[in-house]
Amino acid sequence: MHPADSELVARVREGDVEAFAALVERHYRTCLRFAMRMLDDRADAEEAVQDAFVRAFRALPRYDDRNRFGAWLFRILVNRCRTVLARRKSRERLFVPLDVAAELAGPASTPDVEWSVDVQRALMRLRPALREALLLWCVEDLTCEEIARATGVGTSAVKMRVKRARDRMRELLKESHDAREALERDRAGSPA
Amino acid sequence: MHEKLWNEIERDLRREPRMEDGAVADVMSRVRRPDAPPGSPVPEPETPPPPEPHPRRAGS
Numbered sequence: 001m002h003p004a005d006s007e008l009v010a011r012v013r014e015g016d017v018e019a020f021a022a023l024v025e026r027h028y029r030t031c032l033r034f035a036m037r038m039l040d041d042r043a044d045a046e047e048a049v050q051d052a053f054v055r056a057f058r059a060l061p062r063y064d065d066r067n068r069f070g071a072w073l074f075r076i077l078v079n080r081c082r083t084v085l086a087r088r089k090s091r092e093r094l095f096v097p098l099d100v101a102a103e104l105a106g107p108a109s110t111p112d113v114e115w116s117v118d119v120q121r122a123l124m125r126l127r128p129a130l131r132e133a134l135l136l137w138c139v140e141d142l143t144c145e146e147i148a149r150a151t152g153v154g155t156s157a158v159k160m161r162v163k164r165a166r167d168r169m170r171e172l173l174k175e176s177h178d179a180r181e182a183l184e185r186d187r188a189g190s191p192a
Numbered sequence: 193m194h195e196k197l198w199n200e201i202e203r204d205l206r207r208e209p210r211m212e213d214g215a216v217a218d219v220m221s222r223v224r225r226p227d228a229p230p231g232s233p234v235p236e237p238e239t240p241p242p243p244e245p246h247p248r249r250a251g252s
Binding site: 017020021024025028029030032036042046049053054057103104106115123135138139169172174178 | 197200201202204205206208209210211212215216218219220222223224228235
């Protein structure tokens with residue numbers, strides 16, 4: 001049986017640095033998923049995630065273990081992603097979401113990759129505050145209270161952001177979804 | 193219809209990325225290093241930077 005996060009944190013705090021590797025192993029992929037979606041760039045995402053872990057390690061003495069370790073870690077990661085976005089804004093960089101979307105789609109068929117590209121493109125059209133709320137709530141399964149702590153706003157604002165983000169995503173993707181469904185119907189109807 | 197569309201969006205958003213070999217080792221090598229890497233002061237996770245202003249308000 002795997003030790004709980006709280007047990008690993010306690011071991012790190014007692015000086016067992018290597019116990020931190022198990023926490024990194026356990027949370028790296030979800031952190032990377034969030035950062036890739038937020039930043040739309042794998043290299044920037046990897047850097048933000050690595051920074052977040054290093055900062056979490058240094059901040060462990062101040063970690064309040066009444067909070068979930070994963071949610072606390074996301075709080076640090078949200079900050080790192082905001083910093084990258086702010087830096088990027090000043091560079092006015094142009095983003096092409098194809099790479100992140102195609103990578104996350106994995107070895108999927110072409111229509112699936114196209115759908116993934118559309119989803120990522122729609123996500124990037126949301127304001128960062130809506131994007132982070134949507135990802136933390138719908139994908140990373142943080143509670144409203146945890147998102148409020150991670151993002152520095154109240155729980156009612158979190159709920160509103162999630163609702164707005166979902167509505168906007170549906171709006172942006174409806175056409176693409178309808179086209180995809182029509183394609184599937186055609187395929188099902190056509191002889192093999 | 194709304195729910196079906198949303199379920200497909202959520203399924204796509206939940207896809208997990210592959211992890212690079214050595215990602216954990218990279219973090220651990222930085223963690224074991226006693227000196228702080230450049231540009232990374234001690235974090236204050238309890239006080240995230242303020243979210244960006246609302247575009248309507250910021251633009252007015």
